[in-house]
Amino acid sequence: MEPITGKAWKYGDDVNTDVIFPGKYTYTLTDPAEMAKVAMEDIDPDFAPNVQKNDIIVAGRNFGCGSSREQGATVLVYAGVGAVVARSFSRLFFRNAINAGLPLVQSDEAVDALEKGHEVTVDVENGKVITPGGTFEFPPLPAAVIGIFEDGGLIPHTRKALGLD
Amino acid sequence: MLDHCAPAANEKFATNHKEIRAFVEEQGIESFYDVATGVCHQVLVEQGFALPGRLILGSDSHTTSYGALGAFSSGIGRSEMAVIMATGKIWLRVPETMKIDARGRFVPGVYPKDLILKIIGDIGADGALYRAVEFGGTAIEDMSISGRLTLCNMTIEMGGKNGYVHPDQHTLDYLNGVARDNFEVVKSDPDCEYIQELRYDVTDLEPQIAKPHTVDNVCDVSEVAGTKIDQVVIGSCTNGRIDDLRQAAAILEGKKVKNGVRTLILPASSEVLKQATAEGTILKLMESGCIILNANCGPCMGNHEGALAPGEAALSSANRNFKGRMGCKESDIYLGSPASCAAAAITGQIVDVREVVSAEILNAGQEV
Numbered sequence: 384m385e386p387i388t389g390k391a392w393k394y395g396d397d398v399n400t401d402v403i404f405p406g407k408y409t410y411t412l413t414d415p416a417e418m419a420k421v422a423m424e425d426i427d428p429d430f431a432p433n434v435q436k437n438d439i440i441v442a443g444r445n446f447g448c449g450s451s452r453e454q455g456a457t458v459l460v461y462a463g464v465g466a467v468v469a470r471s472f473s474r475l476f477f478r479n480a481i482n483a484g485l486p487l488v489q490s491d492e493a494v495d496a497l498e499k500g501h502e503v504t505v506d507v508e509n510g511k512v513i514t515p516g517g518t519f520e521f522p523p524l525p526a527a528v529i530g531i532f533e534d535g536g537l538i539p540h541t542r543k544a545l546g547l548d
Numbered sequence: 549m550l551d552h553c554a555p556a557a558n559e560k561f562a563t564n565h566k567e568i569r570a571f572v573e574e575q576g577i578e579s580f581y582d583v584a585t586g587v588c589h590q591v592l593v594e595q596g597f598a599l600p601g602r603l604i605l606g607s608d609s610h611t612t613s614y615g616a617l618g619a620f621s622s623g624i625g626r627s628e629m630a631v632i633m634a635t636g637k638i639w640l641r642v643p644e645t646m647k648i649d650a651r652g653r654f655v656p657g658v659y660p661k662d663l664i665l666k667i668i669g670d671i672g673a674d675g676a677l678y679r680a681v682e683f684g685g686t687a688i689e690d691m692s693i694s695g696r697l698t699l700c701n702m703t704i705e706m707g708g709k710n711g712y713v714h715p716d717q718h719t720l721d722y723l724n725g726v727a728r729d730n731f732e733v734v735k736s737d738p739d740c741e742y743i744q745e746l747r748y749d750v751t752d753l754e755p756q757i758a759k760p761h762t763v764d765n766v767c768d769v770s771e772v773a774g775t776k777i778d779q780v781v782i783g784s785c786t787n788g789r790i791d792d793l794r795q796a797a798a799i800l801e802g803k804k805v806k807n808g809v810r811t812l813i814l815p816a817s818s819e820v821l822k823q824a825t826a827e828g829t830i831l832k833l834m835e836s837g838c839i840i841l842n843a844n845c846g847p848c849m850g851n852h853e854g855a856l857a858p859g860e861a862a863l864s865s866a867n868r869n870f871k872g873r874m875g876c877k878e879s880d881i882y883l884g885s886p887a888s889c890a891a892a893a894i895t896g897q898i899v900d901v902r903e904v905v906s907a908e909i910l911n912a913g914q915e916v
Contacts, residue, residue, distance in 0.1 A: 397673045397762055401870035405877075406849040410553060411560045425872040445674035445707060449870060451609040453625040474678045474709055475609055479625040537627045541634060 384532060386506040386513075387465035387486065389437035392430060393499045396443035400455035400476070402426035409452055415461040418454065422462040430462075437465035439505060441497045444469070447476020456483040466505040468493050468512060481528055482537035488512055492519040507532070549591065554583035554844040557852035586817025586843035589613040589701060589785035593693075594819050596728035600715040605629070605638065610785055610867060612703045616696035617723065618715035618733060620680075623704065643709045644743040645680040645736070650687035652751035656910035657902040659795075660695035661787055661865065661885040663687070663748065664702045665756035669766025671746070677707035679743065682736060687750045688713055693722045694789045701786045702867050705763040755900055757863075758883035761871040769888060775898040777863045777882075779856060779874075780805075782889045783814025783841070784848045784866035791914075792865065792886040793824045797832040798913030799890035799905050805837035806896035812854045814866075815843045838893070850875035863892045887913070 400406075402425040404418070412418050423430035440446075440459065446469040447455050456479040459467070466486040480487050486507045496516030497503055504513040510523035524532075534540035542548045556562035565583070572580045585591050589610050592598050600618030604611065607629045614621035624638065632638050650663060668675070681703050688696065696713045703711030713719075715733045723731075755769040782788075782796045793815065805811045813833050815821040821843050824830045830840055839854075841847075847854035848866040855875030856862055862874055862881050865888075869881035882898060887910065891901035901910065 397764075399762075399870045401868070401873050405872050407851055407855075407872070407875050409849070409851075410564045411558070425877040445677060448673050448707065449609065449868065451607055451611075451623040451625055453627060456625075471674060471677060473674070473707060475623055475625065475704075478628065482625055482627045537631060541631045545634065 384508045384529060386504050387437050387439070388502065388504040389435060389439050389465050391439050391441045391497045391499060391501045391503050392427070392434065393497060394426065394440065394442040397445045397448055398426060398442050399449035400447060400452055401449055403447065404452070404454040404458040406450065406452070409454065418458045419461040419463070422458045434462050434464065436463040438463065439503045440464055440467045441494055441503070442467065442469040443494065444471045446472050447480070448473040451475045451479070453479040453483060456480040456485050460485050466507070468497065468503070468505065470494050481531055484532050484536040486532060488521050490519050490521045549581045549585070549588040550583045551585070551587045552845045552849065553851040555842070556583075561851070583844065584818060586815070586819065587785040587788070587845055589697075590789065590816035590820065593617065593697065594726070594817055596723070596726040599723065599727055599729060599731035600719065601732040601734040605632065609704045610701050612708060612711045613697050613701040613785065615700040615703070615710050615712035616693055617719055618713065620710055620712065622710045641678075643678055643680045645682055645740070646676060646744040646746070647682045647684060647742040648746045648748065649685040650683065650748045650750055651685045652687055652749040653690070654687070654750050654753070656907040656914070657887060657900070658750070658753050658755055659885045659887065660691055660698045662753055662756040663750055664699045665758055665766050665883065666753060667746070667748065668702065668706045668764050669756065669758070671706055673705065673762055673764040674707040676703065678709055679707075680710050680712060681706070681708040682712045682742075684714060687748070689716060692791065693718055694791050697789070698786055702763070705867060755885060755888050757888065757898060758869055760869055760880040760882065763867070763869060763883065769884070769898065769900045772882065772898045773900060775882070776861060777809060777892045777897055778860040779854060779862040780809060780811045780889045780893040781814055781847055781854065781862060781864035781866060782811070782838075782886050782893075783816060784845070784864070785816050786867040787865035787886050788814050788816030788820065788843070790820050790823050790829075793820065793829050793833070795913040796886045796890040797829045798909055799887055799901065800836035800838065800893065801832045803836055803894050805893045809893055809896050810854060811838045811893040812847060813838045813840045814846050814848070815841075818843045836893075847874055849873065863889050863898060865889050
């Protein structure tokens with residue numbers, strides 16, 4: 384996997400699935416481009432109009448808490464987000480993000496070092512986050528998880544494994 | 549199971565439901581519950597799918613509910629569910645377990661909902677992150693299956709992977725005639741190690757309220773007493789069972805909902821609604837001015853049947869108060885027990901239910 388470089392968008396603790404992708408849109412917005420327009424709508428209306436491809440979300444503890452709806456992860460992929468760096472993740476978001484092909488990094492040091500607008504590089508394969516305040520290491524993700532990322536998510540990964548594609 | 553926005557509010561939802569029905573037919577799925585049934589977390593229990601020792605995974609975060617009957621149950625994403633359907637496999641990490649030991653007796657006007665809100669407020673939205681949460685102690689042993697379902701349902705609100713109560717005589721009595729299959733009771737080893745143990749005495753517990761916009765923003769009811777409420781929601785998979793509706797009806801009986809307060813009754817299942825209708829509970833609620841909704845997820849996730857307007861506030865017995873959850877990001881959602889909700893319906897504000905009705909009425913509501 385190539386390293387991902389983008390600008391940081393910084394948020395606090397307990398960013399929940401309803402502010403990432405409001406529940407009221409769960410069944411009414413299904414087109415990826417339309418979904419991308421409401422990403423983070425209830426926490427930061429400036430996000431969706433301004434996010435650039437490979438930008439990185441930086442957040443506090445328990446990012447993605449709440450619903451099992453995987454739109455919380457897919458909407459960020461559709462919006463172009465390259466990775467999420469946080470102090471911790473909710474378990475459902477953690478699974479959904481991997482399955483959607485969205486890299487996650489758990490690192491207190493990187494979160495401390497990053498502010499909104501900073502340039503940041505996430506190197507998933509080598510377990511490094513490069514920030515203006517220094518480079519921080521995190522345990523590289525297991526090969527199985529990187530395999531899911533490389534295939535573009537769990538569904539394409541499974542279809543490939545089952546010989547369906 | 550079609551429970552979110554059921555029956556469909558518009559063409560988009562209707563199309564989604566249509567596609568699901570077509571898939572069910574194509575795949576020959578026998579256990580399919582259409583829009584007339586209720587919320588999955590109640591229906592799976594009523595239908596005897598939730599059994600001790602079972603591993604149950606569902607594509608909804610409140611799948612943690614079934615631990616109330618001694619199952620290990622947890623939420624997963626929909627892609628994962630599709631992969632399970634295709635391959636029969638999933639990876640799961642064995643979580644560390646924390647124990648919550650609750651003792652004492654609930655006083656009239658205080659309920660399992662108040663206990664779980666108190667715990668979530670104390671340890672925070674990530675206080676049980678990725679952990680199994682085992683509820684035990686005399687207060688849990690005395691607790692009905694309904695109350696245990698409320699605890700386990702909301703375990704996800706503190707980040708838990710699952711909630712669990714040791715199956716006991718209450719469990720076996722409940723399952724008698726309900727269980728679909730044989731089951732094996734699986735309990736924690738007597739010498740197992742817990743990563744953390746917390747103790748609560750429910751005797752001194754006050755009614756608890758979660759304030760906007762996170763479930764862990766919890767306080768005693770007195771701290772927010774007087775907050776004006778425009779809408780009350782009594783029900784949901786968290787607190788929409790027959791005992792919840794009876795408690796609300798006991799408080800509202802002979803009284804009127806305050807003018808302008810929309811008071812929505814949201815039964816957890818059609819079975820609950822049938823029972824509440826047959827015994828007269830629904831009539832009492834209607835005579836007080838409540839609106840009876842069909843059993844589904846309804847306003848809990850803001851799709852239909854009672855959205856809020858900007859500047860409005862709701863008190864709900866459901867499980868989440870995230871910003872925008874009831875359809876409007878400029879509104880406030882508070883969470884509390886069905887009794888606290890009924891008291892707010894009468895007074896139009898958050899109030900300690902014990903100041904609205906007598907302990908005798910609260911006791912009667914619990915014993916019906």
